[in-house]
Amino acid sequence: MTIAEHYRRFAELEAHGVSGIYEDWALGVAGDPVVQALVGGLPPAKRQPNLVFAAARSHGAPLGSYGNVRPWLLANWQRVDPVIRTRSTQTNEAGRCAVLLPQLAAVEGPVALLEVGASAGLCLYPDRYGYTYQGADGTVRLNPPQAADVLLECELRGGATAPARLPEVVWRAGIDLNPLDVADPVSLRWLQTLIWPEHEARRRRLHAAAAVVAADPPLLVAGDLNKELEKLARQAPPEATLVVFHSAVLAYLTPPERQQFVDRVGALDCIWLSNEGRQVLPEITARIPHRTPHRTKPQDGAFVLARNGVPVGLTGPHGQYTQSLS
CATH class of the missing domain: 3.40.50 (Rossmann fold)
Incomplete structure (x- = not known):
């Protein structure tokens, strides 16, 4: 499964009707080759939308549309990348x-x-x-x-x-x-x-x-x-x-x-x-x-x-x- 397919699937199956922000972000990444290239530089196990989005938010990524978060993500990827690599999706619900x-x-x-x-x-x-x-x-x-x-x-x-x-x-x-x-x-x-x-x-x-x-x-x-x-x-x-x-x-x-x-x-x-x-x-x-x-x-x-x-x-x-x- 490609990164685009993975993020589109996340948007449609997991985020749809549950988180409008994450649905929008995931669909945005699914159509964005530049951000896909950044995600593709991560180890395969670290490319999950949950982890990438949480790491970005931990450093202050602005909530709202993908159009707002995309320039922030490109400018701050060097800070977000280490968090993704050292953390994991340990959602404890x-x-x-x-x-x-x-x-x-x-x-x-x-x-x-x-x-x-x-x-x-x-x-x-x-x-x-x-x-x-x-x-x-x-x-x-x-x-x-x-x-x-x-x-x-x-x-x-x-x-x-x-x-x-x-x-x-x-x-x-x-x-x-x-x-x-x-x-x-x-x-x-x-x-x-x-x-x-x-x-x-x-x-x-x-x-x-x-x-x-x-x-x-x-x-x-x-x-x-x-x-x-x-x-x-x-x-x-x-x-x-x-x-x-x-x-x-x-x-x-x-x-x-x-x-x-x-x-x-x-x-x-x-x-x-x-x-x-x-x-x-x-x-x-x-x-x-x-x-x-x-x-x-x-x-x-x-x-x-x-x-x-x-x-x-x-x-x-x-x-x-x-x-x-x-």
Whole structure:
């Protein structure tokens, strides 16, 4: 896929209807050979629109039309380039807990959570957040015993049902190439920059969730997920059900690395929850029933939520909605 195709696809599948600014910027880059040449000078893994745009914003790129940001980008590329090369897209969206929660709540007894691609670990606290599920039958609210400073809202679609309870999480750990500490202002500022420009509610949620994590930090291990998975899994308490999960992570692995991970997680005594774009694990996407809207609306940007390799739902990339496949 060329840089132009990649940025156009991002505009149409991910940014459209979600961020007008990023949609405009991505379409602008898709039609701009000069900026494409700058992006092409980066390592292939560093050319993602999310990363390039966040790096630019971290140095003060003006929000607004591509026509405004283009001259700034050309004049400041020497400052932006090092940020792209040293940083990564570690978006840590606590809102994704809302689409994972129904699966976690279905696990009986204590749960041990292990997240791969954990970033700062905000998704390791589904039991500490409050939830509002809105569906055709009304609204369901769930709150932890302690007052929740984080409220996650999720729309129920296509017969999806809200969970009846919060899980009993007794252990939480994560793996990331570069775990972020939310108590570090620099790391927190980068997480904030990764949130798309118009999403002010997500920025407020980030800070509220970061406070939860900072008060009770999880075990975060720096390393390659394929090298650290089994070792970290062995540390989970044996009396708990181990749940290995990830959201918007495997796209950053090569196809052989993804298959290696699938093989490794499949060999563990665990429940595996994957929440990824439909192109990331095509063998799972191929199992979606033909009657679902997935087959008729291929450009809705939905993720595929699967349990042990079996698709169970389509979800909003930031946890906005969950749609049942049953």
